Amino acid sequence: MKTPNYLYAIFLFTFLFSACVEDRFFEKNVAIPDGSWAIDYRPEFIVAVDDTLTKYNFYVNIRNSGTYPYSNLYFFIKTMFPDGRFAIDTVECTLADEQGKWLGKGSGDIIDHQIMFKMKTAFPLKGNYTFLFEQGMREKELKHILDVGLRIEKFEQK
DSSP states (O other): OOOOHHHHHHHHHHHHHHHHSTTEEEEEEEEOGGGEEETTOOOEEEEEEOOSSSEEEEEEEEEEETTOOOSEEEEEEEEEOTTSOEEEEEEEEEOBOTTOOBOSEEETTEEEEEEEEEEEEEOSSSEEEEEEEEEOSSOSEEETEEEEEEEEEEOOOO
16 A cells, blocks of 8 residues: 555654754743733743753743834843752843844744853752743833743754
């Protein structure tokens, strides 16, 4: 019996898609309620780690509407380690160039950004790490931010 061509296409698509995500260790995105990031809303990402030798690149994912009024976004990432210690990073995400053109990818009025904030970093301890995101734009309600997320990929030497 001859295999239909569409089965080959499905196999090829599945193979290519799985190859694209094999370096991803963790990724989660959280919708911002009503597209307005309240100063006291802190999305949380819990990452289970059992490998302290591998190095990773850390990214923040931002999705904004085209009516977001700023060219950047400041926020804080509080990392809580398995042993109770914590660290706080201030992250600036440049979302648009000087002419106001969005730097991310998107269609229509929704723009997606993926911005690296740590490179070639290993987790020092095994256990659960908690990452809390807090907007730092000094507004009680930061409108037109739709989603935020954390992506961690294995660092690949090229």
